[in-house]
Amino acid sequence: MTDLTKTPLKPEEDVAGPFLPDDAVLIRDLNFSYGDRPVLKGINMRLKRGSRCLLIGANGAGKSTLLRILGGRHLTKPDDAVTVMGMHAFRDTKLNLIRAYMDTDWGMRTVAFAGYGVPLQADIPVTGMMSKLQSQHPERRDELLELLGIDPEWRMNRVSDGQRRRVQLFLGLVRPFDILLLDEVTVSLDVVVRQDLLRWLRRETEVRGATVIYATHIFDGLDDWPSHLHFMTNQGRTGWQGKLEDLEHYQELRRAGDPGPLLRIAERWLRTETEEQKRRKLREKELGTQVLDDKLSQPTLSGGGFAAGRMYDHFHEGV
Numbered sequence: 001m002t003d004l005t006k007t008p009l010k011p012e013e014d015v016a017g018p019f020l021p022d023d024a025v026l027i028r029d030l031n032f033s034y035g036d037r038p039v040l041k042g043i044n045m046r047l048k049r050g051s052r053c054l055l056i057g058a059n060g061a062g063k064s065t066l067l068r069i070l071g072g073r074h075l076t077k078p079d080d081a082v083t084v085m086g087m088h089a090f091r092d093t094k095l096n097l098i099r100a101y102m103d104t105d106w107g108m109r110t111v112a113f114a115g116y117g118v119p120l121q122a123d124i125p126v127t128g129m130m131s132k133l134q135s136q137h138p139e140r141r142d143e144l145l146e147l148l149g150i151d152p153e154w155r156m157n158r159v160s161d162g163q164r165r166r167v168q169l170f171l172g173l174v175r176p177f178d179i180l181l182l183d184e185v186t187v188s189l190d191v192v193v194r195q196d197l198l199r200w201l202r203r204e205t206e207v208r209g210a211t212v213i214y215a216t217h218i219f220d221g222l223d224d225w226p227s228h229l230h231f232m233t234n235q236g237r238t239g240w241q242g243k244l245e246d247l248e249h250y251q252e253l254r255r256a257g258d259p260g261p262l263l264r265i266a267e268r269w270l271r272t273e274t275e276e277q278k279r280r281k282l283r284e285k286e287l288g289t290q291v292l293d294d295k296l297s298q299p300t301l302s303g304g305g306f307a308a309g310r311m312y313d314h315f316h317e318g319v
Contacts, residue, residue, distance in 0.1 A: 071101030
């Protein structure tokens with residue numbers, strides 16, 4: 001069985017040393033918590049420009065938090081823990097022009113007595129949204145409208161969830177990016193649009209040298225897409241990471257003609273994690289200790305589902 005704690009390269013060979021000119025992402029021994037609740041523990045990652053990295057992990061493993069950190073949504077310490085395109089992931093605002101980050105919260109709002117994630121109902125056409133940015137990249141705009149099957153006259157108060165997601169992708173991709181961070185944003189797309197988008201993103205990495213990090217639980221049609229995998233364990237740690245070509249179990253499945261080797265790999269890793277967690281809880285129960293997951297064992301400073309702001313941890317450490 002694959003050892004989830006090992007990577008193709010020794011950690012000191014993979015992330016030691018300064019940020020290199022062909023690096024897109026460098027993460028060194030990253031720890032991150034929401035208040036007193038630890039989420040990421042000792043994460044390491046180095047990705048070269050032009051990489052397509054698939055981020056794999058169970059719900060709650062920390063994938064979204066890692067993408068938010070890379071997207072500049074959270075401040076981390078020390079300052080050199082996370083570097084994106086040679087710049088500080090949080091502080092360097094120049095990244096806003098070359099970095100794109102998308103998650104499933106776009107176009108949603110919180111409405112009292114209605115709940116969270118209520119779609120915005122503005123009566124506005126696609127052509128009226130970020131119109132200046134669209135006009136700056138007319139060829140790319142037209143290409144994406146056709147690729148995503150978008151009618152420019154769609155009005156946002158009349159579109160379906162899948163159409164709303166297409167508009168989000170269109171607006172997020174119309175400006176050329178050097179690094180793209182995707183957190184489950186393809187979940188509402190039909191199979192044709194999703195596959196066309198993945199092929200387009202592959203071309204972006206191969207032709208323009210852009211880098212894509214993509215978190216998803218849907219592995220259909222992905223076997224030939226990623227260049228790298230990064231598996232995150234239930235404890236918020238790096239499990240297996242590296243080039244897909246270096247994962248021997250994957251190569252064995254391909255040689256055996258398995259129709260979905262990437263799905264088999266992900267399922268095996270996640271089941272191994274689940275079984276280990278069950279054994280750990282059983283041992284703790286037998287010893288008479290309280291069984292709580294790491295992420296739930298500490299009190300949080302959240303209220304109503306919202307954690308403390310990203311600046312809170314920075315200015316209140318040790319208080």
